[in-house]
Amino acid sequence: MRDLVADNLTVALGGRPVLAGVSARFRPGEVTAVVGPNGAGKSTLLACLAGLRRPDAGRVSLDGEPILGLAPRQRARRIGFLPQTPEVAWAVDVETLVGLGRTPHSGAHGLSEADHAAVQAALVRTRMTGLARRDVTTLSGGERARALLARVLAGEPSWLLADEPLAGLDPGHQLDAVDLMRAFAAEPGHGVVMTLHDLGVALRLADRVLVLRDGALIADAAPLEALTPAVLERAYGVKAAIVSGAWGPLIELIGRVDD
Amino acid sequence: MTRRLLLLGGLGLLVLLLSGLSLMAGRVWVPWSAWTQAAQDPRWAIIFELRLPRTILAVAVGAALGLSGAVMQGYTRNPLADPGVMGVSSMAALGAVMTMYLSLSLATPWLLFAAAMIGAVVGVAVMLVLAGGTGGTITFILAGVILNTVASAGVALALSLAPSPWAAQEIINWLLGSLADRSADDVWRALPFIAIGSGLMLMLGRALDALTLGETGARALGIDLNLTRVLLAVGVGLASGASVAVTGMIGFVGLITPHLMRPLVGHQPGALLAPSAVAGAALVLAADILVRLTPSVAEVRLGVAMAAVGGPFFLALLISMRRRLA
Amino acid sequence: MTGLSRRAAVGAGLATGLLGGVANALALPRVISLNPCLDAVLVHVADRSQVAALSHYARDPQQSSIAKLALGYPITYESAEEVIALRPDVVLTAAHSSPATRAALQRLGIRTELFKVPNSWAENQEQIRRIARAAGHPARGETLIAQVEAAMAKGAPRPGARPITALVFQPNGFAAGHGTLVDEMMRRAGFVNVAQRYGLKKWGNVPLERLLDDPPEVLLAGQAAPNATTWAERILNHPALASISRRMTRAVFPERLLYCGGPGLVDTAAALAAARRQVLGAAA
Numbered sequence: 093m094r095d096l097v098a099d100n101l102t103v104a105l106g107g108r109p110v111l112a113g114v115s116a117r118f119r120p121g122e123v124t125a126v127v128g129p130n131g132a133g134k135s136t137l138l139a140c141l142a143g144l145r146r147p148d149a150g151r152v153s154l155d156g157e158p159i160l161g162l163a164p165r166q167r168a169r170r171i172g173f174l175p176q177t178p179e180v181a182w183a184v185d186v187e188t189l190v191g192l193g194r195t196p197h198s199g200a201h202g203l204s205e206a207d208h209a210a211v212q213a214a215l216v217r218t219r220m221t222g223l224a225r226r227d228v229t230t231l232s233g234g235e236r237a238r239a240l241l242a243r244v245l246a247g248e249p250s251w252l253l254a255d256e257p258l259a260g261l262d263p264g265h266q267l268d269a270v271d272l273m274r275a276f277a278a279e280p281g282h283g284v285v286m287t288l289h290d291l292g293v294a295l296r297l298a299d300r301v302l303v304l305r306d307g308a309l310i311a312d313a314a315p316l317e318a319l320t321p322a323v324l325e326r327a328y329g330v331k332a333a334i335v336s337g338a339w340g341p342l343i344e345l346i347g348r349v350d351d
Numbered sequence: 352m353t354r355r356l357l358l359l360g361g362l363g364l365l366v367l368l369l370s371g372l373s374l375m376a377g378r379v380w381v382p383w384s385a386w387t388q389a390a391q392d393p394r395w396a397i398i399f400e401l402r403l404p405r406t407i408l409a410v411a412v413g414a415a416l417g418l419s420g421a422v423m424q425g426y427t428r429n430p431l432a433d434p435g436v437m438g439v440s441s442m443a444a445l446g447a448v449m450t451m452y453l454s455l456s457l458a459t460p461w462l463l464f465a466a467a468m469i470g471a472v473v474g475v476a477v478m479l480v481l482a483g484g485t486g487g488t489i490t491f492i493l494a495g496v497i498l499n500t501v502a503s504a505g506v507a508l509a510l511s512l513a514p515s516p517w518a519a520q521e522i523i524n525w526l527l528g529s530l531a532d533r534s535a536d537d538v539w540r541a542l543p544f545i546a547i548g549s550g551l552m553l554m555l556g557r558a559l560d561a562l563t564l565g566e567t568g569a570r571a572l573g574i575d576l577n578l579t580r581v582l583l584a585v586g587v588g589l590a591s592g593a594s595v596a597v598t599g600m601i602g603f604v605g606l607i608t609p610h611l612m613r614p615l616v617g618h619q620p621g622a623l624l625a626p627s628a629v630a631g632a633a634l635v636l637a638a639d640i641l642v643r644l645t646p647s648v649a650e651v652r653l654g655v656a657m658a659a660v661g662g663p664f665f666l667a668l669l670i671s672m673r674r675r676l677a
Numbered sequence: 678m679t680g681l682s683r684r685a686a687v688g689a690g691l692a693t694g695l696l697g698g699v700a701n702a703l704a705l706p707r708v709i710s711l712n713p714c715l716d717a718v719l720v721h722v723a724d725r726s727q728v729a730a731l732s733h734y735a736r737d738p739q740q741s742s743i744a745k746l747a748l749g750y751p752i753t754y755e756s757a758e759e760v761i762a763l764r765p766d767v768v769l770t771a772a773h774s775s776p777a778t779r780a781a782l783q784r785l786g787i788r789t790e791l792f793k794v795p796n797s798w799a800e801n802q803e804q805i806r807r808i809a810r811a812a813g814h815p816a817r818g819e820t821l822i823a824q825v826e827a828a829m830a831k832g833a834p835r836p837g838a839r840p841i842t843a844l845v846f847q848p849n850g851f852a853a854g855h856g857t858l859v860d861e862m863m864r865r866a867g868f869v870n871v872a873q874r875y876g877l878k879k880w881g882n883v884p885l886e887r888l889l890d891d892p893p894e895v896l897l898a899g900q901a902a903p904n905a906t907t908w909a910e911r912i913l914n915h916p917a918l919a920s921i922s923r924r925m926t927r928a929v930f931p932e933r934l935l936y937c938g939g940p941g942l943v944d945t946a947a948a949l950a951a952a953r954r955q956v957l958g959a960a961a
Contacts, residue, residue, distance in 0.1 A: 144570055168573025179565040182618035195572040197562050198555070243564075245570075287650035378754070379762045396785055397758050454772070460780045515794050515880050516851070517773035518935075524775065532757040532777040534784050 094120050094281055096141060096251055109215075110136045111147065112307040118248070123277045123284045125294040125315075128304035129328055134287040135255050137177060137304065141285060142173040142253045154251075168196035172249035176256045176287075178240045179230050187224040188240050190214055193246035197265035204213050214246035218272065234265035241272060252276055254286040258293065267291075270297050296317055296340045303327050316341060325349055355622065358615055362629040366410060369636040373406040374398055376640045401593045404535045409639045410504045410632040411538075412598055414589035417631015420605025421612075422552045425559035425620030427488055428585055433525060433605035434591040437491075438498025439474040443595040444526060445502040446470025451522050452509040462612025464596045474498050475584050483580065485548055487566055491580065510540075527652045528599035530639050541593040548590025549628065551582050556621030563620065579647070603657045605630050608664050613667070706766035711755045711778070713741045714937030715769040715792060718805055720746060721940050723812040729763045740933050742941040751808075757781040767811050767876050771937060795858050796879075797956045798865075800940035828943040832950030834867030838871060841956055842893040843868040844875075847932050849912045850883040858938050859945070866897065866949035892921050894958050897930035897949075928952030 096118040103111040109135045118124055126134050127347045133264060139145040141152055143159040145187070172193070180189065193214065194207040198315050203211070207303075215221045218238040223231065228239060237257070244252060252273065258266045266316045270293060277299075288294050294315060301318035302309035305327045311318040316334065322331045331346040375381075381394045419434035427436065434440055446466035453597055455462050481494035506526070513519035559577040594601070608631045609623050616622050638656040642674040645656075682949055705727050715732040720728065720743050733754050734740050735747035753759040757778050760768060765787065770779055772793045782789050795801035800824055809818025845852045853859040854872035856879050863870050864903060871893045875883045888896075898913055918927070930952065932951045934945045 111446075142571060144567065164570070164575050165571075165573040171571075175565065175567045175571065177395065178568065179428075181563050181565065182620065184563065186620050187562070188617070188619055192560060192563060192572065195557065195574070197449055198557075340531035377758050379758045393760055397761050400785055401757055401761075401781060452778075460776060463776065515773070515796060516773070521775075522774035529777075532775060532781040534777070534781045536780065536784065537777070605845065 094155055094250070096155045096283065096285070098137070098141060098150070099153065101137065101147045101152070102149035103133070103140065103145065103147050105136075109264050110309050111140070112256035113150070114307070114309050115150075116309065116312055117213070118251075118285055120281050120283045121277060122299040123274055123286070123297070124300045124302065125288070126285065126287045126304060127291060127294050127319075127327075131306075132304040132327075133307040134304055138173075138253050138255050138285065138287055142171050143167045144173065158305055165196050168249075169247070169255060171251045172244040172247050172251055174244050174252070174254040174257055176259070180236075180240075183229045185225050185302045186220055186228055186231070186242075186291060187211065187215070189228050190220070190224075190242045191326060194264055195245055200275060201303075210248055211246050214242040217275075218242040221241060234261055234268075237265060237269060238262055245272075245276065245351045249283050250283070252282070252284045252286075256286070256287055256289065258288065258290060266293065267330040291319060291324075291343050295343060317345050320344065354589070355616065355626075358626055359629060362626060362633060365633045366629060366636065368638065369411065369633055370406050373409065374402050376643045377402060378643065400534060401532065404421060404538045404641070405530050405533050406553035406636070407538050408541065408597060409530055409532050409589060409636045411542055411545045412594040412601065413632035414628040414637030415549060415631075416601065416604040417608035417634070418549055418552050418589045418628040419587045420585060420607075420631070421607055421609040421620065422507045422559065423605070424556075424609050425562065425623070426579075427492060428562060428565075430610065431606070432603070434587055435499070435585055435602070435605070436495045437474070437478060437591075438495040438502065439471050439478070439584075439588040440595045440600060441499045441502030441506075442474030443467040443471040443592040445505045445645060446473075447505050447525065447596060448509050448522050450517060450527060452518065454514075454518070460538065461536070464537070467596030468544065468592055469504075471588050471596070472508050474502075475588035478538060478584050478588075479581060481515075483577065489592060511551055525599045528601040528654050530598055530635075530642075533597060541597045544589045544593035546585045546647045548588070548593070549626050551586030552590065552627075555582060555586070555626055556624055559620035559624075560622075598653070600654075601657065602637070602654055603633055603661060607636060607661045608666060611661070611664055646665045705726065706811065707764065708767050708768040708769065708812050709753065709760055709763060709765040710735075710761075711753070711774055712769065712771035712792070713737075714939060714941075715771060715808065715900060716741065716747065717743050717937060717941055718808045718821070718939040719769065719812065720750070722805075722809040722814050722817040724814075726751075727812060729765045731786055740936070742933055742937065742939075742944060743838070743954040755793050757785075760787070761785065769811070779878060795938045796856055797858060797861050798829075798938075799943075801858060801942070805939060823940045825940070825946070827864050829862070829944040830917075832953075834953065838867055840867055840869045841895055841953065842871045843895040843897055843952070844871055844883065844888070844893045845897045845930060845935065846888070846913070847899040847930075847935060848913060850885060850888070851935075852877055852881060852883045852911055854879050854881065858942075859935055860943065860951060862942065862945050863897075868949065885912060885915060889917055889921055892925040894925060896925055896927045896950055897937075898927055898950060899932040900929060926952075926956045928955050 098114060098116045101111050103154055114137060126137060126209065128134055128327045140147050145343065146160060154170060183221050190211050191203055194203055194210060198207050202256055215224055219244050220238055224277065231239060243345060257269055273284045278283050298315055300311060303318055309342045310326055311323045321332050324330060331349055333344045333346060335342050335344050379397055381397055384655060417436060422431050423432040423434055423436055446469050448461050450463045450466045452476045480490040480495050508523055510519050513522065558574045561572045561574045566576060607629045612623050612630055616626050638653055638660045641656045641660060642653055686729035693949060705724060707729045708723055708727055709730045710719045711732050713732055716731040717736040727751055730751045730753045731747055732942060733751060733752045734743055738744040747860060755774065755778060760782060767788045767790060768782055769790050769792065772791060779789060790807065791803050795804055805821055806818045809815050845859060852872050855870065860870045875882065875887045930948050934941055934948060
């Protein structure tokens with residue numbers, strides 16, 4: 093099976109439990125959204141899934157093998173990770189930035205033909221070919237997000253794990269990004285797991301939703317089954333209702349629940 | 352890619368030209384007859400025993416420092432970093448100062464070099480212990496600060512407790528950095544370490560490029576940051592430690608050489624490595640030639656000449672940067 | 678050509694150069710000195726034609742006791758290149774000069790004589806004799822030693838005279854303590870060096886405060902240079918020193934006498950004797 097499996101993940105930071113026995117199975121072909129309040133452990137979960145953090149207990153497997161048993165290069169070829177606050181330290185041009193995504197594949201002698209081809213393909217998919225020569229530090233927020241997404245796509249991974257990829261983006265750019273990720277997940281053997289704050293996006297555009305609260309998984313199902321008013325109340329302490337809008341279900345916030 | 356090779360070729364040619372100039376420059380004019388009548392004319396010794404080792408050392412030390420600067424800036428993602436940030440140069444200086452303080456190098460001249468290298472190795476070891484494992488760049492920089500502080504305090508202590516004013520003067524003169532009167536012995540001692548250290552540093556291009564995306568980004572791209580840190584510490588430690596051991600503290604090169612190369616090569620840290628090495632060699636050579644030709648009394652300190660050569664370029668760079676940002 | 682035979686060739690070249698180049702007697706070696714203290718001795722024990730070069734410090738009146746004399750001698754800036762070009766037989770170097778230069782000269786097979794800082798008259802005598810031997814005039818070395826001893830005897834106090842407390846005080850409050858040549862000269866001139874009162878071991882800076890708190894009878898003070906602008910030199914003229922002028926006499930002791938032995942000791946003895954006379958009046 094090409095699944096990405098989290099098995100009883102437990103992580104404690106400074107004595108405080110961040111993940112408490114979280115288990116989940118992610119299948120190719122799906123876009124999974126991980127939601128929950130701040131401090132629920134979403135980023136930590138994603139980092140464990142990407143093999144960037146060693147859990148205190150439990151393990152993550154990819155295609156049946158433990159992910160931490162893979163050589164870093166091997167792991168990086170199969171999992172593309174988009175961090176939450178992506179920093180770009182130097183004023184390189186977009187094409188160079190996207191080229192960095194080929195690092196797990198390239199040798200010490202720069203990019204090969206195949207690498208260049210992958211870079212171009214990624215630039216086309218994210219519609220950044222016109223901006224390829226631009227200095228990254230001069231891009232707008234939306235353009236920058238697309239460039240970073242292109243970087244991940246250039247690595248031709250099987251799994252795309254993104255931590256808050258839509259944060260700070262205009263609605264239009266948010267839709268673009270989600271479309272890209274859905275298209276990626278639709279390809280055979282590919283899957284997407286992303287953490288989100290926007291419940292509306294999760295509801296409308298994810299195939300599966302995981303809800304975390306205080307490090308524990310309180311829902312793991314299709315969006316409408318996961319984001320019920322009861323779950324929302326437990327996770328966020330808000331009263332909400334799921335209503336049918338003209339273009340799909342919407343979450344309507346009613347008010348706070350006095351805890 | 353061809354543009355890079357063209358640049359490297361051009362810089363290499365510059366180094367070659369400056370080397371030729373370096374063999375000719377000095378207070379003593381050595382005519383061509385000295386070259387042909389090597390056995391009879393002792394001035395041949397000036398070229399062969401003094402200027403040739405000096406030229407080779409200038410190239411080696413300049414390359415080591417330029418390369419170390421590019422590596423440190425790439426690793427810390429800070430364009431103001433230089434090899435001294437790691438604290439290894441100060442530790443090497445401390446080792447050398449101790450031998451001068453104890454007047455040990457009078458009888459055994461190689462002792463100063465050995466003590467400086469021991470200082471450098473201790474510095475690298477302490478650095479790796481303090482900042483190894485799960486430590487990030489911040490811990491690395493802090494460890495460097497600690498080493499710098501301790502070493503500077505040690506040097507200051509040695510200066511204040513110096514047994515005589517001449518001993519203190521000797522220490523100060525050495526610390527100010529100079530290539531004067533270095534011989535083939537110095538070349539044989541320093542070159543292996545500089546070569547090994549530079550070799551290790553040149554392997555870091557891929558990791559430094561990946562660090563453009565930050566530490567998490569680099570790790571996500573499959574870079575082993577622990578290995579990177581070790582290679583960096585040992586590489587910079589050996590190369591800049593050996594440089595300090597033979598010439599004293601030469602500042603400025605490591606800091607400005609990458610800046611001088613960025614307009615020509617771009618900002619990608621890995622691409623800056625080889626050009627910074629060659630450009631550093633050219634810079635130190637040019638400064639050393641200037642030192643030997645200035646008509647002043649004593650030999651102008653190499654660091655001063657460095658500022659004179661590199662300063663104007665740096666100033667022009669700053670002005671153009673300001674214009675861009677304005 | 679291996680390294681060894683190359684150096685032999687250089688040595689041979691230097692030897693041939695000597696035989697071909699020197700107009701005077703072949704027996705007398707060509708000498709170069711790289712240190713102002715050694716310059717002063719060399720000038721007194723060697724023929725003018727023997728001295729291939731002095732150090733450039735020899736012409737500095739603040740540091741050298743032969744400043745005017747040195748104008749008539751060639752100088753170097755103590756670099757190995759200049760030394761080699763002058764083809765000397767022996768080079769006089771001091772302990773804290775550039776190690777690289779010394780190593781370069783040794784590597785080229787040029788004979789170097791190393792001299793440490795003399796901390797007593799006995800040590801200094803040995804050095805003078807060594808320099809005189811290196812220059813091929815051992816007798817002149819003895820003459821110089823005799824001159825210094827005569828000056829010391831002239832400046833010595835009457836037997837049984839009370840020793841006077843004194844302190845050397847140079848720019849920045851720099852002073853000499855026990856175990857230095859200056860200290861011995863002071864003792865021979867009838868002074869007690871009280872540097873250790875202020876915490877000094879061999880060399881160090883005396884804080885002005887401590888000096889004011891517990892002044893010696895005589896301050897052997899340096900002279901600020903005519904255009905003294907450095908902070909270090911201003912301290913010599915600090916107004917606070919005037920406040921204790923009744924308890925402490927101020928005598929002149931030029932800075933250059935502090936650093937070298939050799940012929941400068943004649944001036945040292947004279948300066949100390951003058952200081953003693955100044956303190957005691959005619960009853961010295």
